[in-house]
Amino acid sequence: MIQIIVVDDEPLALEYLKGLIEKREDYQVIGAYTDALQAIKESGSLKPDIIITDICMDGIDGLEMVEQMREVWGREFVFIIVSGYGEFQYARRAMELGIRDYLLKPVTGEDLFESLDNVKAEIEGKKRRDEILEEVAEMQEPPVVKITEDLERLAEEILSFHAENVDALLGEILTGSIEENEQKEIWEYRLMLLFRLLDERLGHRSGELQVLWQRTKEKNGLDKESVGKCVRRSILKIMEEKGAGGEQPVAYMRLFIKEYYRQDISLQGFAEKFYMNKAYLGQKFKKETGVSANDYLQSRRIEEAVRLADVTEMSWQEIAARVGYVNYITFLKYFVKKKGSLPSDHRK
Numbered sequence: 001m002i003q004i005i006v007v008d009d010e011p012l013a014l015e016y017l018k019g020l021i022e023k024r025e026d027y028q029v030i031g032a033y034t035d036a037l038q039a040i041k042e043s044g045s046l047k048p049d050i051i052i053t054d055i056c057m058d059g060i061d062g063l064e065m066v067e068q069m070r071e072v073w074g075r076e077f078v079f080i081i082v083s084g085y086g087e088f089q090y091a092r093r094a095m096e097l098g099i100r101d102y103l104l105k106p107v108t109g110e111d112l113f114e115s116l117d118n119v120k121a122e123i124e125g126k127k128r129r130d131e132i133l134e135e136v137a138e139m140q141e142p143p144v145v146k147i148t149e150d151l152e153r154l155a156e157e158i159l160s161f162h163a164e165n166v167d168a169l170l171g172e173i174l175t176g177s178i179e180e181n182e183q184k185e186i187w188e189y190r191l192m193l194l195f196r197l198l199d200e201r202l203g204h205r206s207g208e209l210q211v212l213w214q215r216t217k218e219k220n221g222l223d224k225e226s227v228g229k230c231v232r233r234s235i236l237k238i239m240e241e242k243g244a245g246g247e248q249p250v251a252y253m254r255l256f257i258k259e260y261y262r263q264d265i266s267l268q269g270f271a272e273k274f275y276m277n278k279a280y281l282g283q284k285f286k287k288e289t290g291v292s293a294n295d296y297l298q299s300r301r302i303e304e305a306v307r308l309a310d311v312t313e314m315s316w317q318e319i320a321a322r323v324g325y326v327n328y329i330t331f332l333k334y335f336v337k338k339k340g341s342l343p344s345d346h347r348k
Contacts, residue, residue, distance in 0.1 A: 002120055005031040005048040007039045007065065008082070009057040013105075017052060017082070020109050027116060036065040044073045049123045050116065055083045066099070078119050082107055126206060151194050158235055159201060161248060163255045166231055174224050188222055195234070202238065209234050232259050249274050249281060250288045254296065261300045262324040267293045301325070302338040309346055316343045 004021055006029055008014040018029045031046050033039040036057055043051065051069070053062040060068070066079050080101045101115040150173050157165045174187075195209040202209075213230050220226040232255060239252050253270055267285075270293070271278040285293045301323040308319045320331035335343050 001025075002027050002049045002116070002123060003030045003046070004028065004050045004052060004116075005033070005039060005043060005046065007033045007036055007051065007053040007057075007062065009034045009036075009054065009059075013054065017107065017112075020107070020112055021052075021116075023109065024113065026120070036060050036062070040065060040068050040072060043069055043077065048077060050078045050080060050119065052080045052082060055081055078123065080115055128211070148190070151190065151197070154231075155194060155197050155201070158198060158231060159238065161235055161239055161251060163232060163235055163251065163258075166235065167228065170224070170228055170231065174227065188217075191227060195230075198234065198238075202241070209237070212237070229259065249276065250285050253285060253293060254289065257293075257297050257300055261297060261304065262322070264324075265297055298334045299338060302335055305331070305335065305343075306339070306346065309343070319343075 004027060006014060006017050006021070008017065011034055014032050014034060018032050021027050021029050030048060031039070031042055033042070036053070036059055039051070039053070051066075053065060055062040057065075062081060062083075069077060079099045080103060081099050082103045082105060084105045100119055103111055103115060150169070154166065154169050154173065157169060191213060192210060195213045196207070198204075198209045199207050212234060216226050216230040216233075220229070236252070236255055236259065239248070239255075249270065256270075257265060267282050268278055270276075271281045274281065282293060285296070289296060291299070305316075305319050305323045308314060308322060309316070312319075314322070316331075317328055320328050323331075325331040332343070339346070
């Protein structure tokens with residue numbers, strides 16, 4: 001549940017906002033104040049997710065209250081400002097303070113919940129990240145581990161976006177160790193240290209990559225495949241964060257296709273992402289890889305289809321859908337093109 005403090009020096013306006021918010025069960029008003037100074041005092045202990053405040057109030061105004069709350073508590077509260085029509089001159093200052101939204105009085109339920117819903121997913125995601133990091137911090141009697149030279153080298157390769165070097169290094173590091181029961185606990189901590197190191201190098205305040213690893217491990221278990229998947233997706237995340245996809249578009253495309261081949265992927269989509277000409281990007285991809293982007297995608301899908309056929313009892317129709325084909329005829333066309341035979345011949 002998202003917890004909210006409301007501040008307005010007009011009692012009727014305060015009750016109106018409180019009443020609106022309480023119409024939804026996923027939002028809770030944990031404090032309502034007509035005095036901004038009292039709101040500042042109480043916010044540290046109440047720890048709300050969102051603070052909704054009027055601007056013009058007796059004593060200190062809403063923006064001064066925001067500044068003082070941040071100075072006193074150092075917490076990243078989400079602030080939403082409410083103002084009258086004639087007070088829009090405050091908008092620039094509000095934006096400079098990082099106010100998330102600016103609602104005009106009289107506030108309607110539609111406007112209010114649109115604003116709240118826009119930040120709800122972000123807040124819930126941060127709460128989950130915090131929970132995961134607390135769980136990691138509270139693990140009992142962790143084994144004595146440290147960042148080894150190999151993991152340092154792996155971190156450098158990840159931060160340099162050298163995906164192929166990363167795969168090779170992972171193969172060397174994890175050979176014959178991670179699946180052994182007595183080694184699992186040590187590797188669990190060692191890998192968390194790796195992702196913590198990456199977060200520190202990147203200046204991540206919320207441990208984004210540590211959370212990505214924890215979620216991957218929870219979903220897929222602690223094995224080489226999960227580690228590889230998480231590392232590759234970390235590279236993509238870092239490339240996007242640093243805008244390096246535009247500088248190294250082919251490297252990004254190859255890695256994205258390797259990880260997300262099931263999705264609806266197109267050269268046009270990449271071109272729009274990188275703000276590049278589609279024809280130019282296609283030529284660049286083919287020059288660096290020897291094949292078109294579409295051929296590269298279809299090869300990845302067919303490769304995974306064959307793997308699934310070898311390790312599962314799934315039908316070819318099920319496999320085609322699993323690897324990203326909406327139309328089974330399209331799957332057959334590419335399978336024959338890549339393998340030179342029908343899928344049914346493969347299982348004979």
